[in-house]
Amino acid sequence: MNRQWQIYDPRFPDAARQRLAVAGLTLFNDAILREAFARDLAVIDLRLICSDPADFANAIEPSVLGGAKIAAEIVAMVTAGPVAQRGFRVFAGRQRRP
Numbered sequence: 001m002n003r004q005w006q007i008y009d010p011r012f013p014d015a016a017r018q019r020l021a022v023a024g025l026t027l028f029n030d031a032i033l034r035e036a037f038a039r040d041l042a043v044i045d046l047r048l049i050c051s052d053p054a055d056f057a058n059a060i061e062p063s064v065l066g067g068a069k070i071a072a073e074i075v076a077m078v079t080a081g082p083v084a085q086r087g088f089r090v091f092a093g094r095q096r097r098p
Contacts, residue, residue: 011056037088048092
C-alpha cells in the first residue's frame with residue numbers, strides 16, 4: 001500500500017492557463033489531503049518545495065534543481081521513521097507541519 005502522496009501545482013508561462021490549472025488541481029489536491037488525513041498518511045507538498053520557476057524543466061516536470069529538492073524531502077520523510085507511528089504529516093521542505 002502506498003503510504004505517501006504528492007501534491008503540486010504546474011508552472012505554465014501563460015498566466016490565464018496557470019490560474020485555470022491551479023484552480024482545477026485545487027480540487028484534486030484537497031481530496032488528496034483529506035484522504036491522507038483520514039488514513040494517517042504522509043503527504044509531500046511539492047507546491048511549497050518546488051516554489052521557484054527554476055525548479056521546473058517545463059510546466060509539469062521538475063528540473064534537476066527541483067528533483068534534488070524532491071529527493072531531499074523524500075529522504076527526510078523516510079528517515080523520520082515509520083509513517084504509521086507518526087500519523088498524518090505534510091512534508092513541505094523546512095516548513096514541516098505535524
